[in-house]
Amino acid sequence: MSTDTIVRLPDQSTARLPKVNFITKENGLLSWLLTGDHKRIATLYLISITFFFAIGGALAGLIRLELLTPQSDLMSTDTYNKVFSMHGIIMVFLFLVPSIPATLGNFLMPLMIGAKDLALPKINLLSWYLYIIAGGMILYSMMTGGVDTGWTFTVPLSTHYVNTNVITTGLAIFVAGFSSVFTGLNFIVTIHKMRAPGMTWFRLPLFVWSNYAASILMVLGTPVLAITLVLVVLERAFGIGVFDPAKGGDPILFQHLFWFYSHPAVYIMILPGMGVISEVISTFSRKRVFGYTAVAFSSVAIAVFAFFVWEHHMFIMGVSNYSTLVFSLLTMLVAVPSAIKIFNWSFTLYKGSITFETPMLYSFGFMGLFTIGGLTGVFLASTGTDIHLTETYFIVAHFHFVMVGGMLMAFLSGIHFWWPKWTGRMYPEKISQLAALITFIGFNLTFFPQFILGMLGMPRRYAAYPPEFQVLNVFSTAGATILGIGYLLPILYLTWSLKYGEIAGDNPWQATGLEWQIQSPPLTENFPEIPIVDYEAYDYEWLERKEKEVTRVG
Amino acid sequence: MSAHNDSHAMQPHGGTGHDHDPNEQDVHDTLNHVVSPVIYITVAAILLVLTGVTAAVSFVDLGVFNAVVALFIACFKASIVVLFFMHVKYSSKLTKLTLFSGLFLFCVLIALTLSDYTTRAWGRW
Amino acid sequence: MSDSTTALHGPHSDPPVVHGAHTAHEHPPYQRHHFASMEQQVDTTSFAMWLFLLTEIMFFGGLFCSYLIFRNWYYPAFVAASHQLSIKEGTANTAVLIVSSFTMAMGVWCAETRRKGALVLCLCLTFVLGLVFLGIKYDEYHEKYEKHHVPSWHYSTKSFTDPASDPEVHNAYPDDKPLPLDMARHTEVYFGLYFAMTGMHALHMIIGISILGFMIFRARAGAYTNGHVTFVNNFGLYWHFVDIVWIFLYPLLYLISRHA
Numbered sequence: 001m002s003t004d005t006i007v008r009l010p011d012q013s014t015a016r017l018p019k020v021n022f023i024t025k026e027n028g029l030l031s032w033l034l035t036g037d038h039k040r041i042a043t044l045y046l047i048s049i050t051f052f053f054a055i056g057g058a059l060a061g062l063i064r065l066e067l068l069t070p071q072s073d074l075m076s077t078d079t080y081n082k083v084f085s086m087h088g089i090i091m092v093f094l095f096l097v098p099s100i101p102a103t104l105g106n107f108l109m110p111l112m113i114g115a116k117d118l119a120l121p122k123i124n125l126l127s128w129y130l131y132i133i134a135g136g137m138i139l140y141s142m143m144t145g146g147v148d149t150g151w152t153f154t155v156p157l158s159t160h161y162v163n164t165n166v167i168t169t170g171l172a173i174f175v176a177g178f179s180s181v182f183t184g185l186n187f188i189v190t191i192h193k194m195r196a197p198g199m200t201w202f203r204l205p206l207f208v209w210s211n212y213a214a215s216i217l218m219v220l221g222t223p224v225l226a227i228t229l230v231l232v233v234l235e236r237a238f239g240i241g242v243f244d245p246a247k248g249g250d251p252i253l254f255q256h257l258f259w260f261y262s263h264p265a266v267y268i269m270i271l272p273g274m275g276v277i278s279e280v281i282s283t284f285s286r287k288r289v290f291g292y293t294a295v296a297f298s299s300v301a302i303a304v305f306a307f308f309v310w311e312h313h314m315f316i317m318g319v320s321n322y323s324t325l326v327f328s329l330l331t332m333l334v335a336v337p338s339a340i341k342i343f344n345w346s347f348t349l350y351k352g353s354i355t356f357e358t359p360m361l362y363s364f365g366f367m368g369l370f371t372i373g374g375l376t377g378v379f380l381a382s383t384g385t386d387i388h389l390t391e392t393y394f395i396v397a398h399f400h401f402v403m404v405g406g407m408l409m410a411f412l413s414g415i416h417f418w419w420p421k422w423t424g425r426m427y428p429e430k431i432s433q434l435a436a437l438i439t440f441i442g443f444n445l446t447f448f449p450q451f452i453l454g455m456l457g458m459p460r461r462y463a464a465y466p467p468e469f470q471v472l473n474v475f476s477t478a479g480a481t482i483l484g485i486g487y488l489l490p491i492l493y494l495t496w497s498l499k500y501g502e503i504a505g506d507n508p509w510q511a512t513g514l515e516w517q518i519q520s521p522p523l524t525e526n527f528p529e530i531p532i533v534d535y536e537a538y539d540y541e542w543l544e545r546k547e548k549e550v551t552r553v554g
Numbered sequence: 555m556s557a558h559n560d561s562h563a564m565q566p567h568g569g570t571g572h573d574h575d576p577n578e579q580d581v582h583d584t585l586n587h588v589v590s591p592v593i594y595i596t597v598a599a600i601l602l603v604l605t606g607v608t609a610a611v612s613f614v615d616l617g618v619f620n621a622v623v624a625l626f627i628a629c630f631k632a633s634i635v636v637l638f639f640m641h642v643k644y645s646s647k648l649t650k651l652t653l654f655s656g657l658f659l660f661c662v663l664i665a666l667t668l669s670d671y672t673t674r675a676w677g678r679w
Numbered sequence: 680m681s682d683s684t685t686a687l688h689g690p691h692s693d694p695p696v697v698h699g700a701h702t703a704h705e706h707p708p709y710q711r712h713h714f715a716s717m718e719q720q721v722d723t724t725s726f727a728m729w730l731f732l733l734t735e736i737m738f739f740g741g742l743f744c745s746y747l748i749f750r751n752w753y754y755p756a757f758v759a760a761s762h763q764l765s766i767k768e769g770t771a772n773t774a775v776l777i778v779s780s781f782t783m784a785m786g787v788w789c790a791e792t793r794r795k796g797a798l799v800l801c802l803c804l805t806f807v808l809g810l811v812f813l814g815i816k817y818d819e820y821h822e823k824y825e826k827h828h829v830p831s832w833h834y835s836t837k838s839f840t841d842p843a844s845d846p847e848v849h850n851a852y853p854d855d856k857p858l859p860l861d862m863a864r865h866t867e868v869y870f871g872l873y874f875a876m877t878g879m880h881a882l883h884m885i886i887g888i889s890i891l892g893f894m895i896f897r898a899r900a901g902a903y904t905n906g907h908v909t910f911v912n913n914f915g916l917y918w919h920f921v922d923i924v925w926i927f928l929y930p931l932l933y934l935i936s937r938h939a
Contacts, residue, residue: 223736240872319670635780640915
């Protein structure tokens with residue numbers, strides 16, 4: 001393992017954080033709560049998302065504790081149903097969907113394209129408030145009994161058979177959906193209309209492309225979830241009959257409408273993560289991303305194809321066999337652009353000058369774990385195998401590999417990579433590398449046994465299981481404990497670094513990209529003067545020439 | 555010299571030779587070609603007439619074509635509202651592309667959902 | 680202020696100017712500071728409005744998709760239930776909305792040509808027409824309530840299993856046969872969709888009318904006739920969209936098959 005590092009920090013004895021930056025510009029709670037500054041809103045989001053992640057994580061801990069033993073002895077099955085449902089709802093809607101777009105995306109988008117702010121700052125703030133309202137409603141729902149239908153609200157269970165807080169939670173997710181729509185809308189408008197002079201589409205960092213693709217999904221897909229939830233609420237409250245077989249309704253219609261959003265939702269979750277990986281891998285191999293155009297177009301291709309595959313969540317639900325053929329084929333196709341990205345990242349690494357700072361460690365973890373998760377997705381795309389694997393722990397393992405092994409690792413990679421830009425301070429390298437390693441080990445120990453459990457037939461969403469599955473479940477819970485430590489450590493040392501971290505300077509990673517050419521933390525207006533871009537993305541030669549010609553002031 | 559030629563990108567603030575009269579009305583003309591009221595009146599009249607037509611046609615038995623005709627008239631009405639009242643005829647390619655993508659996705663939702671419903675009764679295989 | 684930004688330009692760039700000094704205020708007062716020109720602001724907000732309308736297309740799209748499926752499955756029930764709706768009121772409402780779209784479009788023209796009084800008039804007409812639409816809708820809903828055609832609210836299939844018990848509709852459609860009980864029960868799904876779709880539409884109307892009220896107030900103060908047309912323009916887009924939704928709801932709900 002190389003001890004080289006590309007980190008170049010200013011002389012710590014004389015370095016200071018810039019006196020004027022977006023954090024110090026104005027003081028007082030209201031200046032934060034009524035801000036239009038995208039960087040402050042991103043900070044607000046980061047704090048709130050971490051809070052909800054902790055709650056979702058605690059619920060996961062409860063699940064794994066229960067599954068240590070084959071009997072449902074820690075909690076009743078009804079309670080267990082509520083625990084995994086709330087875990088899913090909080091993790092999907094309050095963590096994964098907004099995570100990178102609302103935090104890193106909000107912070108970086110205008111910086112990367114050379115703009116002073118997002119196109120619609122007030123809408124951005126509204127988006128955060130809607131998120132908080134949704135979070136509050138979900139907390140309220142949890143404290144008054146939660147829901148036990150699973151995060152998928154399957155009807156007629158959710159509309160006719162349970163007496164839990166389906167309506168409150170459904171409406172909370174409706175509000176969260178609008179938060180998501182407004183973020184996506186803001187991004188699309190900003191990227192189209194607010195690029196700096198010379199910043200053509202194909203000079204944009206790939207992070208921007210990925211968020212653009214994810215934003216298209218947010219804007220077009222989320223409203224269908226919204227109407228689905230409205231119909232569930234109407235069915236539950238007023239019995240309109242659309243999902244009630246007794247009145248002639250069709251429960252499968254709910255699933256069509258629900259998955260029409262929820263499948264693109266998983267791409268909303270992963271695409272921004274892929275954007276982070278492009279940036280990190282390029283910086284830590286000191287090489288431009290191989291096949292820029294392919295990666296950019298594959299992001300958009302994923303976004304387009306994402307809308308054509310939703311029925312693969314419904315293969316066993318009673319849909320027509322002929323439609324399963326169509327959707328099975330389409331699902332195989334949607335794996336292709338993702339694979340293209342993995343190939344391109346691998347070729348970026350080839351013959352690059354690779355160093356192993358923490359963001360890079362997380363990115364390596366992403367590439368391996370996302371590949372495994374993605375491949376197992378192909379097994380599930382094939383209808384024949386899906387019949388045996390669906391609704392078992394195989395699915396649980398599959399989506400945790402792509403979401404946690406993929407997306408969450410990308411999120412941590414991005415947070416570490418841009419932490420110096422956001423706060424002006426570096427995080428402590430050794431402990432962060434250790435945390436990355438702990439996370440990787442914990443993750444594999446938690447979720448790999450679940451693939452085997454699924455193959456052996458253990459169903460998902462069950463509190464009790466046959467005793468022969470216990471050993472693998474114990475491994476999984478042990479892994480979850482390690483994983484928990486791995487996630488706790490960054491929260492601790494990143495907070496620590498706010499006061500005691502080394503001063504980072506403008507560009508500790510010597511990265512390309514407009515955000516690294518300005519001070520850390522940035523000014524409120526980002527750029528004292530709007531830059532004019534006349535170089536391609538990831539142009540390390542340009543960076544070298546620039547470093548030679550200018551000495552930085554303060 | 556810096557590139558000032560990209561009209562949709564931001565200009566460096568405070569550059570020389572950049573006179574912008576805030577009272578200029580033509581700032582909007584590049585975007586909103588002002589549509590004449592004559593067009594609006596014509597479109598409104600057509601819409602009202604077509605409303606009457608579609609109501610009348612529903613009283614005639616055309617079998618399955620009742621639905622086809624009704625939807626066709628509705629689509630035509632919607633199109634003229636979109637093109638003229640909403641100015642899409644005079645709008646940028648981006649606006650047209652945006653609208654098209656929404657309609658396309660709506661069609662995907664309908665078509666692929668129907669691929670399940672229409673084939674359910676095709677019998678076992 | 681750091682002058683490290685000179686590195687971003689080529690060697691022949693303009694000297695940096697400190698932004699924020701309002702001595703040379705080159706842009707209109709209603710231009711936001713993160714935009715470089717009014718054209719960009721107008722362009723951007725218009726595009727944003729179109730994207731919002733896209734979300735509305737997909738939102739109503741889910742409802743239309745559900746409608747399509749159940750109309751195919753339960754066509755006789757849909758026909759019979761549709762006869763319960765008043766074609767007079769439905770057609771009247773369609774006409775009302777078309778005229779209101781016209782007055783709204785004229786309002787945009789007035790704003791663009793800086794005719795303040797005419798703008799206020801157009802907005803007021805649009806407002807009133809919107810209220811008329813809601814009034815007619817309320818009347819229709821009330822009638823449904825009285826005839827026990829509101830899903831789950833003492834819903835009654837009597838009008839469909841025994842058409843003679845409903846003389847008003849029976850005289851208009853004497854050839855309607857009584858439906859078998861299971862098909863008659865499916866009329867509840869029709870009314871469920873009817874209330875969901877027209878109710879969602881009415882909610883959008885209410886929001887639109889509220890914003891119109893605000894706009895009339897602002898228009899009287901001259902806020903939209905000084906060159907800053909975007910708010911009126913973008914609201915007009917929203918209003919026309921709501922009209923388009925009704926243009927589709929009308930034939931789908933009211934005109935399923937009115938022939939003998």
